[in-house]
Amino acid sequence: MHTSNPDLIPEIIEILRSNNRVTVLTGAGISAESGVPTFRDAQTGLWSKFQPTELATPQAFRQNPKLVWEWYTWRREIIKKALPNPAHFALAEMEKLFPEFVLITQNVDRLHRIAGNERIIELHGDIFRTKCSVENIAVKDWPDKGDIPPLCPHCGGMLRPDVVWFGESLPARILEAAWEAASSCQVFLAIGTSSVVEPAASLPIVALHNSAVVIEINSQDTPLSGIANYSLKGAAGDILPRLVSGLNR
Numbered sequence: 001m002h003t004s005n006p007d008l009i010p011e012i013i014e015i016l017r018s019n020n021r022v023t024v025l026t027g028a029g030i031s032a033e034s035g036v037p038t039f040r041d042a043q044t045g046l047w048s049k050f051q052p053t054e055l056a057t058p059q060a061f062r063q064n065p066k067l068v069w070e071w072y073t074w075r076r077e078i079i080k081k082a083l084p085n086p087a088h089f090a091l092a093e094m095e096k097l098f099p100e101f102v103l104i105t106q107n108v109d110r111l112h113r114i115a116g117n118e119r120i121i122e123l124h125g126d127i128f129r130t131k132c133s134v135e136n137i138a139v140k141d142w143p144d145k146g147d148i149p150p151l152c153p154h155c156g157g158m159l160r161p162d163v164v165w166f167g168e169s170l171p172a173r174i175l176e177a178a179w180e181a182a183s184s185c186q187v188f189l190a191i192g193t194s195s196v197v198e199p200a201a202s203l204p205i206v207a208l209h210n211s212a213v214v215i216e217i218n219s220q221d222t223p224l225s226g227i228a229n230y231s232l233k234g235a236a237g238d239i240l241p242r243l244v245s246g247l248n249r
């Protein structure tokens with residue numbers, strides 16, 4: 001395992017250059033430089049007394065649906081104003097450089113799509129989609145009667161964001177596609193994720209077992225740092241553009 005040495009960047013560029021199949025997993029850290037709060041860094045202001053990991057659960061929604069809906073409304077407002085940062089744009093450029101490139105993200109903020117990536121597997125859903133908490137079907141419009149959360153126009157059940165909460169299963173089709181991308185790649189990049197939430201945390205391990213070179217990019221140590229082939233410490237918005245400009249030369 002190699003760590004944090006800036007001299008490693010040319011070595012990693014060579015590894016990327018000599019392979020075709022690249023899979024990337026991103027987490028909240030890649031959007032931090034766009035101003036979107038991560039899950040495990042302390043919250044500030046209005047929501048500082050709540051733990052995000054305790055709001056993003058079915059139990060929290062059952063106990064206090066208004067609180068959870070309002071937290072997501074707050075997050076949506078922040079995300080609406082956020083723009084992709086140099087890390088997102090670097091990954092969009094990377095997609096064009098590799099014949100087989102898959103981007104798996106745990107983020108629900110659409111910033112990869114806005115940056116230009118097309119082959120994206122969204123593991124945890126999309127914060128701008130809404131579904132009925134009873135029927136589990138997508139709902140696009142509802143009459144605004146002042147209820148918080150608003151109610152489903154078909155069955156009157158409470159609406160909720162179409163995201164995956166802690167303790168909920170990922171849609172099977174999406175998980176299978178992510179597993180396939182992790183097990184068939186030659187290089188796997190894990191970027192800005194704390195690597196503690198399953199099943200996403202297992203994807204780099206699957207890649208390692210299938211002989212891929214696993215490279216972590218994170219501003220801090222994670223459980224993956226000691227297992228990955230390379231662990232680069234630093235901001236994704238700094239490291240990724242350097243990797244991609246090396247590939248372009």
Ligand code: OAD
Nearest residue numbers: 027028029032038039040106192193194218219220235236
């Ligand atoms: P976390 O908030 O757990 O972790 C963010 C990671 O990004 C941390 O390891 C930080 O060190 C790192 N980081 C922060 N800023 C960075 C930067 N500029 N460059 C590089 N790294 C940076 O977010 P996730 O790992 O995405 O799921 O969390 C996984 C899941 O847990 C989320 O998708 C969400 C949450 O509960 C659900 O809601 C189901």
